[in-house]
Structure formats: C-alpha cells, structure tokens
Amino acid sequence: MDKKLSDGLPVPQRYGAILTIVLGITMAVLDGAIANVALPTIASDLHASPAASIWIVNAYQIAIVISLLSLAFLGDMIGYHRIYKIGLIVFTLASGLCAMSNSLEMLTLARVAQGLGGAALMSVNTALIRLIYPQRQLGRGMGINSFVVAVSSAAGPTIAAAILSVASWQWLFLVNVPLGVISWVLAVRYLPANGSRSQATRFDLPSAIMNALTFGLLITALGGFAQGQSTTQVVAEVVLLLIVGFFFIRRQLRLPVPLLPVDLLRIPLFSLSICTSICSFCAQMLALVSLPFFLQTMMGRSEVETGLLLTPWPLATMVMAPLAGYLIERVHAGFLGALGMAVMACGLFALALLPSSPSDLDIIWRMILCGAGFGLFQSPNNHTIISAAPRSRSGGASGMLGTARLLGQSTGAALVALMFNAFGDSGTHVSLLLAGSLAVVAALFSGLRVTQPRVQS
Structure with a gap:
C-alpha cells in the first residue's frame, strides 16, 4: 500500500479524487466570504443589529481556526479520507441548518458547525493531494489547489450577488447541499486511504x-482590536492568550508526537516556508482590505469601478498558480517564492505610489503584478510545506499550512484597522507601504530556502 501511495493514484481514480477535493475546498473557501454580501439582508430578516450580525462571519472563521490542527492530527491517526468524508457530512448538514435558521442564535450555531466541517476539509486537503499525485507531479496538484482557492476567494462576492439577485439569502447555504452530496459520493469512491498511526x-x-x-x-x-473594543478587554484577552499559549507550547514540547507540530518547525525548510506563508498572506490581506478604501476615498472611484479594478489581481493569480505548479518540478521553490514575492512587492509599492489622478490602465497593470507575484509564490510554497514533512506527518503539515494562512489574514485585517486609527486618511496609503514591506520580508524568508536541498519524498 505504501509503495502504491508513493506513486500516486492511477489516472482514472486520480481525476475522481481531485474532483472531490476541488468541490470540497471550493465550498469551504466560498462560505468564508459568501455571507458578507448578504449580512445586511440577513440582519434585517432575523431582526438583528448590524454589529451582532458580524458573528455570522466570525463564528465560521473562529470554528475553523480552533479546530484545524486537531482535525489534522486526527487525519494522521485515523486516515485523511475519513476526516474529509466526515467533514463533508458535517458541512452539508450544517449548510441545511443555516438555510433553515429563523434566528441569529440558530444561524450562528449552524455556522459554527459549518466551520467545523470546513476545517475538516481544509485540514487534510493538501495531505490528500500528496497521496493522489505521484511525487514528480505533486507541484501540479498544489497548483490546482492554489488555483481553486484563488478562484473561490475571488468569485465569492460575485456568486453571492448572483444568487441574491434571483433568490433569498437562504440559497447561499442551500446550494451546498447537492454539491456536498456529490462530493461525498465521489469521496467514498475515489479518495485513497493512508496508513494510520x-x-x-x-x-x-x-x-x-x-x-x-x-x-x-x-x-x-485581533478581531476585537480591529473593531475598536475597549483597551482593557483586548489587553485581558492578550494576557490570557500568553498564559494559555505558554502552557500549550510547553506541553507540546514534551509530547512525542505533538498536536502543534513543533517537531516539524525544527526542520529549517518547513519553518522558513511557514514564516513566508504568514508574511505573504498578511501582506495580501493588508492590500485587499485597504485597496477598496484607497480607490474610493483617495482616487474617487465608484463601488462598481472599484470591484472591476480589483478583478485583475485574482485573475492574474488564477493564471500563474497552475504555471507555478509545473515550474516547481524544475526550479527550486525557494527561488520561485522569492521571485513571486518580489514581484508582488513591486506591485504593492507601485500602487502606493500611484499619481493623484491615475488612469484605469495605471491601476490595472499594478494589480496584475500583485496577483501574478502571489500566484507564482503560493503553489511552490504549499508544495514545500507538505513535502518537507515526513509522509506520516502530512496531516500536521496540512493543518499548519491552513493555520498559517488564517493567522496571516487575521493579522493583516487587524493591521489595516491600526493604520486607519493611527494615520487617519493616510491609513490606506500606509497599509499598502506596509504590505509591500511584508512582501519583501516574505521574499527574504523564501530566498533563504535556496540554501536548503530540494525535498524528495
């Protein structure tokens, strides 16, 4: 079995397996943002305040973050395919409950359950890709995965708007039910098993x-800080975080196989790739949160114009991610990642230095640079994170990959709030400069990996 898995799946089964991964991750990523567009409508329908309705989004994100590593560990123990199939069942049932919710409390609880299902899908998806593809073609699998995440992230608001134009907000969640059933049938038939511990x-x-x-x-x-909660409350949360975190890390250092894979972080290639990932997603979120304000407030563009001008970023990522997946089979991931982050940094600094009355083309080519750079970086970086870990720890590596992304995104969103509070109207400009600086740091981290040998699993 191990030899077969090391060579990947035969082609007909491989296509079925990657299709279920694509469908599952598309749903999980989409639902992280798809509800944002409908928040005002949902709040009005459920008689909730706008502030309280934010929990519809927060509940999903927090549920994913707190359970990702635990589910990845269980994937290493009992099988990635089992965790993935359980995740599909939970996500599908929870989506139905979201659609049937008649109060904010019920919807929030259903979103927590949906987040747990989404976390199960995200925690082992890249570990499964390692089993699906032969090692020599693993970069292609990572390229497809990066492409799907980019498309899903970019298409979220558009799909939500399209659904809401013809149906009620409940259909934002109901569409997951048939997709979830199809994904589960495919998973049962095609997903490979991995040896349990x-x-x-x-x-x-x-x-x-x-x-x-x-x-x-x-x-x-981070969320409380970004939303302007009292300093006392935020400080209390940080103090409690440091206390719990200290005992958590100390316990992990004593375990032979820790839940938080501190043993994997001792591998230089792995730890450098995680640091690169956190910095890159932080830079991306800093830019994507601040750019709408930058374009509308500083440049005087309308909401529709802003949406169209932001589109070249994800489109460029979609084009570059599969190409980077092929290049990783021939070029060192450290070099590709450093080049990608350097290109993204150039795009971000160019955006920050836009003239006061730029043309659409002035903005578009800068967006393309940012998106192309990120697409060139993401697939090789994900490939390295997974490949640098022993095959038996693929679940832990997959969990760390997802955790690094979420930590980077959450930190980036909080930093935008800090820039707005500290610099007022100039906050958007400073956010872009900070994003560019973080992209440079990510490029340096990635460049350090060139001194490490290319992984051969």
Whole structure:
C-alpha cells in the first residue's frame, strides 16, 4: 500500500479524487466570504443589529481556526479520507441548518458547525493531494489547489450577488447541499486511504482544548482590536492568550508526537516556508482590505469601478498558480517564492505610489503584478510545506499550512484597522507601504530556502 501511495493514484481514480477535493475546498473557501454580501439582508430578516450580525462571519472563521490542527492530527491517526468524508457530512448538514435558521442564535450555531466541517476539509486537503499525485507531479496538484482557492476567494462576492439577485439569502447555504452530496459520493469512491498511526499514539484532549483557547483568543483579540473594543478587554484577552499559549507550547514540547507540530518547525525548510506563508498572506490581506478604501476615498472611484479594478489581481493569480505548479518540478521553490514575492512587492509599492489622478490602465497593470507575484509564490510554497514533512506527518503539515494562512489574514485585517486609527486618511496609503514591506520580508524568508536541498519524498 505504501509503495502504491508513493506513486500516486492511477489516472482514472486520480481525476475522481481531485474532483472531490476541488468541490470540497471550493465550498469551504466560498462560505468564508459568501455571507458578507448578504449580512445586511440577513440582519434585517432575523431582526438583528448590524454589529451582532458580524458573528455570522466570525463564528465560521473562529470554528475553523480552533479546530484545524486537531482535525489534522486526527487525519494522521485515523486516515485523511475519513476526516474529509466526515467533514463533508458535517458541512452539508450544517449548510441545511443555516438555510433553515429563523434566528441569529440558530444561524450562528449552524455556522459554527459549518466551520467545523470546513476545517475538516481544509485540514487534510493538501495531505490528500500528496497521496493522489505521484511525487514528480505533486507541484501540479498544489497548483490546482492554489488555483481553486484563488478562484473561490475571488468569485465569492460575485456568486453571492448572483444568487441574491434571483433568490433569498437562504440559497447561499442551500446550494451546498447537492454539491456536498456529490462530493461525498465521489469521496467514498475515489479518495485513497493512508496508513494510520500506531495505537500507541493517542489524541491528547488537553492539547486540543489549549489549542482551541490559544488560537481562539488570538483571533478574538485581533478581531476585537480591529473593531475598536475597549483597551482593557483586548489587553485581558492578550494576557490570557500568553498564559494559555505558554502552557500549550510547553506541553507540546514534551509530547512525542505533538498536536502543534513543533517537531516539524525544527526542520529549517518547513519553518522558513511557514514564516513566508504568514508574511505573504498578511501582506495580501493588508492590500485587499485597504485597496477598496484607497480607490474610493483617495482616487474617487465608484463601488462598481472599484470591484472591476480589483478583478485583475485574482485573475492574474488564477493564471500563474497552475504555471507555478509545473515550474516547481524544475526550479527550486525557494527561488520561485522569492521571485513571486518580489514581484508582488513591486506591485504593492507601485500602487502606493500611484499619481493623484491615475488612469484605469495605471491601476490595472499594478494589480496584475500583485496577483501574478502571489500566484507564482503560493503553489511552490504549499508544495514545500507538505513535502518537507515526513509522509506520516502530512496531516500536521496540512493543518499548519491552513493555520498559517488564517493567522496571516487575521493579522493583516487587524493591521489595516491600526493604520486607519493611527494615520487617519493616510491609513490606506500606509497599509499598502506596509504590505509591500511584508512582501519583501516574505521574499527574504523564501530566498533563504535556496540554501536548503530540494525535498524528495
């Protein structure tokens, strides 16, 4: 079985397996943003305040962050395909509950359940890709995965607007039900099994609880800071985070196979790739959150114009991600990642230095630079994170990949709020300069990987 898995799946089964990964990740990523567009409508329909309705979004994100590493660990223990299939069932049922919700409380709880299902899908998707593709073609699998994430992220608001133009907000969630059923049937038929760990390796419940508290407090503190909560409350959350985090890390260092893969972080190639990922997603979120304000407030563009001018970014990422997946088979990931982040940094600095009355073309080519640079970086970086870990720890590596992305995005959103509070109307401009600087840092981290040998799993 191990030899077969190391060579990937035969072609007919491979296509079926990658299709179920594509469908599952599309749903999980889409639902992270698809509800944003409908928040005012949902709040009005459920008689909730705009501030309270934010929990419809926050509940989903927090549920993913607090459970991602635990589910990845379970994937290493009992099989990635089992975790993925359970995730599909939970996500599909929770989507139905979201659609049937008649109160904010019920919808929030359903979104928590949906987040747990989404976390199961995200926690093992890249570990499954490692089993689906032969090692020599793993870059292509990572390229497809990066492409799907980019398309789903970019298409979220558009798909939501299209659905809301012909149906009620409940259909934002109901569309997941038939897709979830199809994905589950494909998963049962095509997903490969991975060898489970020895029974001597047990799931450590205290670690799972401390993991949830640590990352939950981190996201809550960042979100509270971004939304202008009282300083006392934010400081209290940070202090509690440091206390729980200290005992969490200390416990992980004593475990032979830790929930938080600190043992993998001792691998230079792995830790450098995680640092690169956090910096890159932080830079991306800084730009994507601040750019709408920049274009509308500073440049005087309309909402529709802003949406169209932002589109070249994800389109360029969509084009470059599969190409980067092919290049990784021939070029060192450290070089590709450094080049991609350098290109993205040039695009971000160019955006920050836009003239006061730029033409559409002035904005578009800068957006293309940003998106192309990120697309060139993402697939090789994901490939390296997964390949640098031992095959038996693919779940832990996959969980860390998702956690790094979410931490980077959450930090980036909080930093935009800090820039707005500190610099007022100039906050958008400073955010872009900070994003460019973080992209440079990410390029440096990635460049350091060139000194490490290319991984051969």
